[in-house]
Amino acid sequence: MALLVTGTIGIDTIHTPAAQATEVLGGSCTYFAAAASFFGPVRMVAAVGDDFPAAHKATLARFPNIDTAGLEVRKGSKTFRWGGKYLNNMNSRETLFTELGVLGEASPTVPEAFKNSNYIFLANMHPGAQAGLLAQCAKPKLSVADTMDLWINIARPDLESLLGKVDGLVLNHDEAELFTGKTNTVTAGRHILNHGPRFVVIKKGEHGALLIHRDGYAALPAYPTENVVDPTGAGDSFAGGLMAALSRMNPEDPGSFSSIRKAMAYGTVIASFNIEEFSLSRFSRLTYREVEQRFDEYCEMTRI
Amino acid sequence: MALLVTGTIGIDTIHTPAAQATEVLGGSCTYFAAAASFFGPVRMVAAVGDDFPAAHKATLARFPNIDTAGLEVRKGSKTFRWGGKYLNNMNSRETLFTELGVLGEASPTVPEAFKNSNYIFLANMHPGAQAGLLAQCAKPKLSVADTMDLWINIARPDLESLLGKVDGLVLNHDEAELFTGKTNTVTAGRHILNHGPRFVVIKKGEHGALLIHRDGYAALPAYPTENVVDPTGAGDSFAGGLMAALSRMNPEDPGSFSSIRKAMAYGTVIASFNIEEFSLSRFSRLTYREVEQRFDEYCEMTRI
Numbered sequence: 001m002a003l004l005v006t007g008t009i010g011i012d013t014i015h016t017p018a019a020q021a022t023e024v025l026g027g028s029c030t031y032f033a034a035a036a037s038f039f040g041p042v043r044m045v046a047a048v049g050d051d052f053p054a055a056h057k058a059t060l061a062r063f064p065n066i067d068t069a070g071l072e073v074r075k076g077s078k079t080f081r082w083g084g085k086y087l088n089n090m091n092s093r094e095t096l097f098t099e100l101g102v103l104g105e106a107s108p109t110v111p112e113a114f115k116n117s118n119y120i121f122l123a124n125m126h127p128g129a130q131a132g133l134l135a136q137c138a139k140p141k142l143s144v145a146d147t148m149d150l151w152i153n154i155a156r157p158d159l160e161s162l163l164g165k166v167d168g169l170v171l172n173h174d175e176a177e178l179f180t181g182k183t184n185t186v187t188a189g190r191h192i193l194n195h196g197p198r199f200v201v202i203k204k205g206e207h208g209a210l211l212i213h214r215d216g217y218a219a220l221p222a223y224p225t226e227n228v229v230d231p232t233g234a235g236d237s238f239a240g241g242l243m244a245a246l247s248r249m250n251p252e253d254p255g256s257f258s259s260i261r262k263a264m265a266y267g268t269v270i271a272s273f274n275i276e277e278f279s280l281s282r283f284s285r286l287t288y289r290e291v292e293q294r295f296d297e298y299c300e301m302t303r304i
Numbered sequence: 305m306a307l308l309v310t311g312t313i314g315i316d317t318i319h320t321p322a323a324q325a326t327e328v329l330g331g332s333c334t335y336f337a338a339a340a341s342f343f344g345p346v347r348m349v350a351a352v353g354d355d356f357p358a359a360h361k362a363t364l365a366r367f368p369n370i371d372t373a374g375l376e377v378r379k380g381s382k383t384f385r386w387g388g389k390y391l392n393n394m395n396s397r398e399t400l401f402t403e404l405g406v407l408g409e410a411s412p413t414v415p416e417a418f419k420n421s422n423y424i425f426l427a428n429m430h431p432g433a434q435a436g437l438l439a440q441c442a443k444p445k446l447s448v449a450d451t452m453d454l455w456i457n458i459a460r461p462d463l464e465s466l467l468g469k470v471d472g473l474v475l476n477h478d479e480a481e482l483f484t485g486k487t488n489t490v491t492a493g494r495h496i497l498n499h500g501p502r503f504v505v506i507k508k509g510e511h512g513a514l515l516i517h518r519d520g521y522a523a524l525p526a527y528p529t530e531n532v533v534d535p536t537g538a539g540d541s542f543a544g545g546l547m548a549a550l551s552r553m554n555p556e557d558p559g560s561f562s563s564i565r566k567a568m569a570y571g572t573v574i575a576s577f578n579i580e581e582f583s584l585s586r587f588s589r590l591t592y593r594e595v596e597q598r599f600d601e602y603c604e605m606t607r608i
Contacts, residue, residue: 088487089487090487090488183392183393183394184394184530184532185510185528186528186529186530187530190530204511206489207508207511207512208511208512208523208525210525210528216604216605217528217605218605218606219512219525219526219527219528219605219606220525220606220608221512221514221523221524221525222523223523224489224490224514224521224523225490226488226490226491226494228488261607261608262608265608298608299608300520301520301521301522301523302522302523302524302606302608303565304524304565304566304569304602304603304606
């Protein structure tokens with residue numbers, strides 16, 4: 001069933017303790033779509049400026065399952081740019097610069113042919129824009145949003161309104177704490193459900209993710225790995241794997257506890273590849289056979 | 305098969321953001337033994353002073369599976385006392401005071417009747433003392449040690465020597481980082497294996513635990529719970545459940561990857577009860593039926 005993602009396409013400059021990457025392809029929509037593409041087709045709705053490098057366009061084209069018909073290239077606009085630096089343990093990072101570019105302009109438009117998408121993921125952007133994009137689509141089977149500390153701080157009413165319209169929310173544990181004022185992750189998750197969604201997935205980076213669902217809780221560890229080159233995009237890749245696995249399974253009730261729990265495992269595994277290299281480098285040469293192998297390995301690692 | 309634990313019995317004063325407990329029963333040996341007792345008999349080797357309150361002795365006696373024949377009450381000595389304060393998120397704590405008492409004296413002696421124990425757990429104490437206690441036992445089927453930052457800092461050679469004598473090590477993730485200088489938990493675990501043990505279990509508190517074993521890795525989340533009153537003793541309870549589940553299963557090779565992985569799940573579940581109240585309060589009225597129920601629930605929460 002058709003999966004659509006809206007979010008950012010960016011040009012990232014990233015410093016890690018061991019290496020750095022300059023002006024590489026990034027953005028929530030990018031990582032989500034690339035990760036999702038291993039499980040099935042994914043429709044991308046996003047905007048870039050006319051400075052978007054041909055090499056980055058070519059990188060996206062290397063993923064045949066990504067439909068870029070919803071990618072707007074705006075004349076006279078600048079592509080979103082972000083610079084970040086990871087601290088020694090790779091778990092915390094600081095933003096070095098942000099150049100909004102097209103992100104400061106009107107949201108992209110959902111193409112007519114995309115409006116029938118059954119699975120919608122609203123990657124991190126202003127919650128008002130997320131709601132606007134969701135409203136452009138016919139009633140999907142499942143809609144899930146991501147968010148970040150910035151919107152919790154400056155656009156809380158919009159975020160709360162959005163939560164009444166989506167089936168699920170995906171966010172980081174510190175964002176869940178910021179939004180709810182609750183330090184206990186389960187409590188924070190339960191409070192978020194009070195705003196409307198049926199489930200919330202709380203991402204904890206190297207510590208895995210927690211599912212707080214109206215019908216139960218699930219906890220999944222991250223894939224234990226030493227090979228962490230760049231954590232950028234791990235959360236978006238996780239969401240991409242989660243949503244794409246769901247759309248491929250296409251169960252009667254895709255928002256059910258057991259559906260989300262299983263899909264989270266695919267999200268975990270696909271995210272573990274992304275962090276092995278900068279940008280989409282690892283995804284560019286990843287095979288589905290490798291994904292399946294690591295999925296089996298992950299099941300073995302977490303089996304009781 | 306017979307399980308023996310050596311460690312501390314202490315009198316704890318604990319401050320949490322919500323409540324406090326004064327002069328309650330604590331210590332690594334106490335929590336370990338109480339947790340282990342739900343799965344089978346456990347032999348305790350530890351020392352207290354003659355100031356050890358009768359009420360605390362009575363609390364221990366409420367656990368019929370704990371054999372206290374190795375509990376030395378030393379005339380003229382003081383019981384170990386510890387005061388600690390948990391910060392707002394319950395994940396970090398500071399020590400308010402430490403009164404070593406008997407811990408500054410000679411180690412306790414392993415009673416003759418205990419020397420044939422097959423499963424040995426050396427709870428946190430000076431690694432030289434741990435080695436001395438291990439040497440008092442005949443060759444066990446499985447020996448596992450815990451340690452802490454203090455010994456890593458002031459008794460590293462003793463700790464390294466101990467690691468050549470035990471089958472496994474259990475420690476916190478920040479201690480693993482301190483010991484190895486490696487921020488990646490898997491890398492830190494692998495480095496510890498270079499010192500001799502066949503496996504290391506790295507505890508991550510609310511984020512679960514990681515098994516780094518010569519034959520593979522496993523990752524288990526903590527039991528997701530909102531009911532955290534006092535985390536003191538969670539790690540010792542985890543180890544108690546782990547070792548006691550192993551000794552009950554008593555497989556041909558108790559140090560094998562699959563044995564440890566399964567036993568860790570029991571450790572996780574029993575530890576989740578301990579943190580629901582101060583000291584041994586929750587364990588004192590816990591039934592094995594409740595343990596089994598939560599174990600099933602935990603399996604359901606972590607199933608893919």
